[in-house]
Amino acid sequence: MSTSRRSGYARLPQSPVDGRHSRDISRDRSPLSPIDARRSILTTSTLDPETIEEIEAEEDAHGGVATVQAAEFVFTSTSRWLLFIGIGLASYVYSLDNQTTSNYLAFATSYFGSHSLISSIQVAQSILVACGKPVIAKVADVTSRGTAYLVVLVFYVLGYITMAFAPNIGAIAVGIILYAIGYTGLQLLTSVLIADITTLKWRGLVSGLTSAPFIVNAIIGSKIADAVLKHLGWRWGYGMFAILVPAALTPLILTLFWGERKAQKLGLVHTATPREDLAPPVKLHRLQRVWLFAEQLDLVGLVLLATAVALILVPMTLAQRAGGSWRNPSMIAMLVMGWLLLPVFALWDIKYAKRPVIARRFLFNRTVVCAAWIGFFDFLSFFLTFTYLPSFVLVTKSWSMTNVFYFGQAQTVGLTIFGIVAGVTMRFTQRYKPLLVSGLIIRLIGVALMVHSRSPDGSDAELVWTQILQGMGGGFAAICAGVAAQASVPHSDVAMVIALVLLWTEIGAGVGGSIAGAMWAGVMPGKLKEYLPGLTREEREALFGSITDVRARPLGDPVRQGVISAYSDTMKTMLIAATVLSVIPLLLSLLMPNWYLGDVQNAVEDPDLLDRRASIALSRADDEDFEDEDENEEDGGRRLDV
Numbered sequence: 001m002s003t004s005r006r007s008g009y010a011r012l013p014q015s016p017v018d019g020r021h022s023r024d025i026s027r028d029r030s031p032l033s034p035i036d037a038r039r040s041i042l043t044t045s046t047l048d049p050e051t052i053e054e055i056e057a058e059e060d061a062h063g064g065v066a067t068v069q070a071a072e073f074v075f076t077s078t079s080r081w082l083l084f085i086g087i088g089l090a091s092y093v094y095s096l097d098n099q100t101t102s103n104y105l106a107f108a109t110s111y112f113g114s115h116s117l118i119s120s121i122q123v124a125q126s127i128l129v130a131c132g133k134p135v136i137a138k139v140a141d142v143t144s145r146g147t148a149y150l151v152v153l154v155f156y157v158l159g160y161i162t163m164a165f166a167p168n169i170g171a172i173a174v175g176i177i178l179y180a181i182g183y184t185g186l187q188l189l190t191s192v193l194i195a196d197i198t199t200l201k202w203r204g205l206v207s208g209l210t211s212a213p214f215i216v217n218a219i220i221g222s223k224i225a226d227a228v229l230k231h232l233g234w235r236w237g238y239g240m241f242a243i244l245v246p247a248a249l250t251p252l253i254l255t256l257f258w259g260e261r262k263a264q265k266l267g268l269v270h271t272a273t274p275r276e277d278l279a280p281p282v283k284l285h286r287l288q289r290v291w292l293f294a295e296q297l298d299l300v301g302l303v304l305l306a307t308a309v310a311l312i313l314v315p316m317t318l319a320q321r322a323g324g325s326w327r328n329p330s331m332i333a334m335l336v337m338g339w340l341l342l343p344v345f346a347l348w349d350i351k352y353a354k355r356p357v358i359a360r361r362f363l364f365n366r367t368v369v370c371a372a373w374i375g376f377f378d379f380l381s382f383f384l385t386f387t388y389l390p391s392f393v394l395v396t397k398s399w400s401m402t403n404v405f406y407f408g409q410a411q412t413v414g415l416t417i418f419g420i421v422a423g424v425t426m427r428f429t430q431r432y433k434p435l436l437v438s439g440l441i442i443r444l445i446g447v448a449l450m451v452h453s454r455s456p457d458g459s460d461a462e463l464v465w466t467q468i469l470q471g472m473g474g475g476f477a478a479i480c481a482g483v484a485a486q487a488s489v490p491h492s493d494v495a496m497v498i499a500l501v502l503l504w505t506e507i508g509a510g511v512g513g514s515i516a517g518a519m520w521a522g523v524m525p526g527k528l529k530e531y532l533p534g535l536t537r538e539e540r541e542a543l544f545g546s547i548t549d550v551r552a553r554p555l556g557d558p559v560r561q562g563v564i565s566a567y568s569d570t571m572k573t574m575l576i577a578a579t580v581l582s583v584i585p586l587l588l589s590l591l592m593p594n595w596y597l598g599d600v601q602n603a604v605e606d607p608d609l610l611d612r613r614a615s616i617a618l619s620r621a622d623d624e625d626f627e628d629e630d631e632n633e634e635d636g637g638r639r640l641d642v
Contacts, residue, residue, distance in 0.1 A: 065492045067144040068196050070268035071259035079255055083197060086252025087190060087210060093248040094186050095213035097241055099221025104234040105176075111234070114169040121176050127313050128180035130506035131306035134357050135297075136185040137499035140192060141492075142296045146256035149189055149249060156182030156245050164239035175238070182245075188502065192495045193256075195486050200597035201430050203486065204479045205423030211416045218409040301357040304345040309503070311338030313510040358500060359493070367488035368497055370592045371481040374585040375505030378443070378477060381585075382470075383512030384578035385447060386411070388520055392454065392571055393463075395550050396564045410464060414471015415478065422479040426597055432480040432487075433594035439476025440586040446470035448579045454571045477585070487595040487603040494602070519574050527566035532559060 075083070105121070140148035159179025166172045190210060198206050228237040294300075315331040315338075346363075349356035362368050390408055393399065399407070422439070426432055446469030453462040482501065489497050528540045535543075542549055543563055553560040595603040 065141055065495075067260050067263065069491065070263035071256070072197070073268055074262045074266065075259050079259060080197070082251060082255045083193070086249070086255055087193060089248040090186060090190055090252055091210040092213040092217075093241075093244055094183075094190070095211075095217045096221065096224075097183070097245070099214070099217040100225040100228070101237060101241065103222070103225040103229070104237040105172075107229060107234040108163065108166070108172050108238075109169060112169040112172070121173050123314060124173070125176050125180045126506070126510060127306075127310045128177060129184040130313065130503055130510070131302075131309050132181050132184040133188045133499040133502050133506075134305060134496065135302055136181075136188050137192070137495040138297045138302070138357065140189060140495050144256070144260050145189065145193060145196065146253055146260055148185070149253045149256060152182050152185035152189060153246060153249050153253065154182075155179070156186065157242050158182075160238045160242040160245070164235045164242060166235075186249075188495075188499055191482070191498050191502075195494045195498065195601075196491075199599050199601055200483065200487050200595070200603065201427055201599060203423075203597075204426040204432070204483045205420065207482065208416075208420035208423035208475075208479055211419055214416045215413055218413050222405055295354050298349070298353045298355050298357045301345060301349050301353050304341060304348060305357060308338050308341035308345055309507060311335065311341065312507065313338075315514075357496070359496075362489075362493070362497065362500065365488055367592055367595070368485050368501070370588045371485035372501045372504040374440075374477065374481050374588050375501055376508035376511075377581055377584045377588075378440075378474070379505050379508035380512035380515070381447060381578040381581045382474070383509050384516050384519075384574050384581070385450060385470075387513050387516035388571070388574070391547050392567050394547050395560075395567050396454075397460070398555050407464065407467070410467040411471040411474070414468050415475040418472040418475030419479045420475075422476045426480070426483065430597045431594055432484050432597060433589070433592060435476050436480035436484070436589045436592070437586065439473040439480065440582075440589050441473070443470050443473025443477060444579070444582045444586060446473060447575065447582045451572060451575045451579065454568055454575060477589075481589075483597065484592060484595060487597065488593075490602055490604055515577075516574060519577070520570060523570045523573055524566060527569050528563065531562035531565045535559070 109121070136148060136152065139151060155178050159175045159177070159182055162175030162178060163172055164175075166175060191207065194203060194206050194210065225237065228234075228240075311334045315334045346358070349358050350360050390404065393404055393407060397404075418439075422435055425435055429435075446466050449462065449469070450466045452458055453466050482498070485497050485501050486494050525540070525544060528535075528544060532540060532543075543559070550560055550563050597603075
């Protein structure tokens with residue numbers, strides 16, 4: 001067996017002329033009747049329990065993948081168009097939700113007199129958005145894509161109904177938690193489904209197009225939210241999505257279930273050999289079925305991972321509001337425990353988990369590792385530059401609130417437009433690496449230019465252009481890195497790889513936001529004292545704590561000019577750090593292989609279940625043969641000695 005097959009999947013061979021993949025995949029074959037040998041091994045009823053368990057693990061862990069692959073054979077052109085329309089509707093409602101409901105939380109918490117709890121609620125939401133992705137990916141792999149979408153929809157609707165009818169702040173928090181699971185699941189499953197139904201050369205373009213609604217909703221989202229708050233109230237703002245989301249997702253879910261059901265009726269969803277051929281069927285008790293499902297999901301691994309991520313993100317988010325900041329023992333203890341749990345999780349998944357969340361092969365996949373760290377450092381750098389950018393603009397510019405909002409959306413629109421451009425480019429060049437490297441260079445330039453644009457000498461046009469450049473580079477990088485990670489693994493691993501890359505990106509966002517908060521709190525008070533020595537400590541603290549007090553003064557006021565200088569110096573420190581960190585993704589991109597994006601679903605093959613099961617059984621048989629040979633040699637040696 002070749003090394004590539006031993007690692008779990010093999011790279012598709014490429015033509016020596018133009019690097020195009022060949023569909024003629026060579027396989028290692030036994031010289032003596034390989035098909036008959038495999039068939040005889042797999043149909044024997046004398047396999048030992050350990051072999052049966054390992055074979056069942058292979059088929060159970062990817063039942064959802066087998067189902068969606070089988071459904072591909074029954075989808076007609078009409079049903080495929082229904083899938084794409086469903087993806088479009090899901091993408092639009094996801095974007096509209098993102099651009100509107102974030103405006104309602106302040107009003108909902110204030111209604112119950114608990115505005116100060118916003119940060120705590122948002123921390124819980126960010127943790128679930130990050131940690132929920134591997135869970136949903138596991139559900140999609142173990143069950144089916146349609147089932148996973150239905151689960152996501154249930155959480156989405158329950159969350160918004162809970163918030164719409166909330167009698168107290170506790171219900172708002174519960175609703176946010178339920179909604180966060182649905183929100184992160186919808187984001188993940190849309191990416192997974194696109195990977196299921198598109199080839200590599202089209203994947204970047206389709207992925208970019210699903211973000212297109214952000215262009216429209218960036219403009220109308222705030223107007224819708226404003227109209228809802230004025231005429232209907234925040235409860236209807238949440239409640240309307242309990243109606244809109246099911247309406248948008250129903251066509252997609254029904255199409256998926258139709259394809260899965262039809263494939264099952266036609267007998268297309270099956271393993272290479274019925275499980276009854278491996279061992280007599282055993283009726284499991286309810287507790288045994290629950291335990292089996294927990295093993296399939298790697299529930300222990302998911303809990304360890306979620307706990308580790310939560311313990312890392314919570315102190316990073318709350319440290320500035322905790323007594324003593326980072327000197328608070330609770331913050332330090334949580335952070336240390338979080339980082340210590342990560343190797344514990346890795347040990348569990350590598351050594352003990354039967355169906356691990358993060359398979360060992362992912363850790364040795366250069367493309368996946370680089371894509372994850374590119375996302376981590378890219379978002380870390382982004383949140384260093386963007387966390388306090390709206391406050392900086394409000395203080396240093398005389399722009400209207402509408403113009404400030406449009407400025408804040410400039411990078412989002414840039415990400416979307418140039419993400420689509422990246423998809424079109426990859427469709428025709430069928431390579432991603434040059435575009436990825438170029439995008440990260442452009443993004444680095446955009447961040448570096450902010451060091452000058454934030455100064456009093458920087459013009460409005462220069463500041464806007466820095467956001468456009470970052471959006472352009474970020475759009476290229478996000479699409480290219482995502483497609484590259486998906487190309488480097490077989491179809492059965494795509495959902496989990498997407499989840500892991502997004503998870504690591506979310507962690508980078510949390511780290512970046514926390515570092516920005518720490519730098520702002522650590523540098524800004526000293527700068528205010530430096531530029532406004534004539535003010536009392538209480539006056540400086542008031543200016544530090546409220547941009548409203550600063551904006552109430554005219555732009556030429558000496559106090560406001562002092563605050564502007566303090567803001568500029570503080571932003572300079574953060575931007576220099578962000579510029580240095582932006583170099584890391586660029587260096588990582590140089591290490592990634594330049595996969596050919598052709599008419600294949602993935603750039604590596606996934607040995608089919610028959611090969612996997614046969615390999616497992618044959619390897620067991622080979623081991624037993626070697627042991628028998630060793631025993632015979634020992635017996636022969638003893639006979640000679642006698």
